[in-house]
Amino acid sequence: MCEHDQCTSHAGQKPDMRPVYPKAGSYPHFAKLVDTQKAQVDRKVFHDQEIYEAELRQIFGRAWLFLAHESQIPEPGDFLRTYMGEDNVIVVRQRDRSVNAFLNSCPHRGNRVCMVDAGKKARGFICNYHGWSFGIDGGLRGTDGKVYDSDATFDKGSIGLTPVAQIASYKGLIFATFDPDAPSLEEFLGDFTWYLDVMLDNDEGGTEFIGGAIKSVIDCNWKFPAENFVGDILHAFWTHQSGAQAILGGGVDLGARYDELAFQASVYGHGIETNLDKVGNTRTLGYPELVDYVFSRQKAMADRLGEVRARMVGAVSSATVFPNFSFLPGQATFRVWHPRGPDKIELVVWTLVNKNMPEHIKELYRKGVMMTFSPAGVFEMDDGENWEYSTRVNQGFVTRQQPLHYALGVGTRDDSRDLPGIIHKGSLNDANQRLFYTRWAEFMRFDNWHDLQNGETAPPQRMAQRQAAE
């Protein structure tokens, strides 16, 4: 392959097989496609291939991304296969019970070394191509046959599956990043952990995922479902009228105290829109027994989380952890929208329950999620086509020059409530979606984490500190 004279001196040297973690760049011209002042998002962000490639580098190459729930891989050698952006990764419990994750790509010719969705007690992963074998710690154990024995440059110890740069858990949820310079997971999540705890910490026993996952493909840009869950309860009334009618015999109801209680909170682009109606979402699963169960736990949850968050556990609410990990409190569905180009996603859906829940309650959550938020579910069924056509219309050159309206609730900032994050009044609001795209623009613009963690989407006290410093 290399016949130049200067290369011959490399003969006999070991190849450099160290992992490579790409550096971020800066794309100010893409960042400008989000106009905070005018509350507008340029449709190119849903269509353009170059922007998509920049997203893979700037966002999916750097952000902490959700991988798995600890309960899915309880024992050493237990593993599952998932994605970080378009990068396929193996998540595997180590012998010391820690968890690590590796790119699912053999360093020889690049083939996947793990083809299955998940498994128990794996001894390692062997590439089907040439039999290169890797331990669950990612290290190369050996190859097929004896041909490398006589190759002095072959150094098993320096070759392995590329590990993620950092991996960490927050109350059962495992995240990882490809960026060695990324701040800690807790710093990335910021005050949003206060809201995650509504689901992850409303019981002392912790949480688990019910086994299996439902995966499906939607021909939409990944940001449409992510922004939908970050702050769009508005669509529920129209999109999901049929599902609500089927299950509740009436429309979606935000509760009598909506004006007083409902709000949106956003931290670093993560966001939740919520009412404080206690059981609005749980009711839509269709099992009165579940509603009774959530009511029966109000006091215990209030003792643990305080009155406000206890009211959020089953409330009409939705949330996204930037960039693409979303959940519905009350409905117990957790999901990732894996990007597959500017016009396609792969959706993976799980059901989260408390370990301490009685088995029949867990079973009702499993069936409730299936009945509502899975491909044959009476709510999710009507979401996909909206997102597909919101994406597809932008193939029209003239169409994609047209403005989109993201201005609902401009001027509804509410600093009076003692809640973490940037608070806006009312859950019927585009505020969280604007902040989601503001965060997107920050990732496009900034090549460093200092700027990323101190921009417009940072929590208010952080912004105050910055302004004081300036």
Place this chain on the structure above:
Amino acid sequence: MMADALDMVRICDLSEIGEEILKVSLEGHKPLGVTCLDGIYYVFPDTCPHANESLSKGWIEDGRVVCPVHFAEFELGNGAVHNGPSGCARLTFYECEARIDGLYARLTS
């Protein structure tokens, strides 16, 4: 015939042998793997018959030596292969004997 003619060779102290695979290198011989399960001692080549990998980096599981590389399993005693790569030969086990001053084995070639 040759095997019978060979003398027993001292491998190691009994106290060195546990349920892991102990690697023993003796001058004039290829490296050996040694282990003990339920009071019975086993001596075998440390090198996996498939791809020259060291079996002492593997482990014992359900009465079998497990190669750490392609996870072939060799039954302790008779060396029969399970889940091995295509063409993987059985593992040789040497006749061995625990004496007061250590473990001895007849190292056939």
Place this chain on the structure above:
Amino acid sequence: MLDIARPFSDFTRYADADTERQVTRFLYAEARTLDREAYEEWLDRFIDKDIRYWMPDMETRRRDDRRGAFCYGEAAYFDDSWDELHVRVKRYNEPSAWADNPATRHAHLISNIEVFETDDPQLVAVCSAFTNVRNRNETDQDIIHGRREDVLRRHGDGFKLSRRRIFIVQNVLLSKNLNTFL
């Protein structure tokens, strides 16, 4: 026999020709009813009140993985009683069921039908395969293939579906939704 979690054991006794013809007609009539999106009628005419209707997610697992491709009690597309099927039907009946308004064009194709006797003279075991084609709007098309294991119960002169296990061949559902019954 009616345990939804239990696979079909090896049935060896084929049903007689009359029964087979009756069952075949039942399945084709059911498919045609679903093609018409006549979901309420489908429930009334074809579905037994004790129905268990299950379609698990199909995982990719190693051959030596004892869990296998699916596991009852884990994630599923359907795991329904009659009442739960009826909730889904109620959604179809709403004009605002946007994924079905405008209407979806359906073709439920049924083949590979085998009908077996069981130890209970009221029940027959039926294996079949299906191709489900849904087409919407201009070019939106979804095709799913799979197999079914049905238990039909005799009702008067005909049958009703008591149990259905549906195994699709897709790991990732290559569609945005599943707006029909299979």
